[in-house]
Amino acid sequence: MKAINQKISYDYDIDISVLEISEDHIHMVVGSEPKISPSKIMEIVKGISARELFRLNPDVKRQ
Numbered sequence: 001m002k003a004i005n006q007k008i009s010y011d012y013d014i015d016i017s018v019l020e021i022s023e024d025h026i027h028m029v030v031g032s033e034p035k036i037s038p039s040k041i042m043e044i045v046k047g048i049s050a051r052e053l054f055r056l057n058p059d060v061k062r063q
Helices: 002-012 038-056 058-062
Strands: 015-021 026-031
Touching: 002 015, 002 038, 026 038, 038 058
Parallel strands: none
Antiparallel strands: 015 026
């Protein structure tokens, strides 16, 4: 999950300054240019990371 979020950060020029990953959730502090709203940042991060996680671990989706 950390690698997935680092790739998203690089691809979308989003600065993830703090990333804590627990078993069932993630805490992060992010920053970006003012032209990108916080809700848009989270839409990008959540959407891409969920798709990638389910692609790599199909058993997680079934749970």
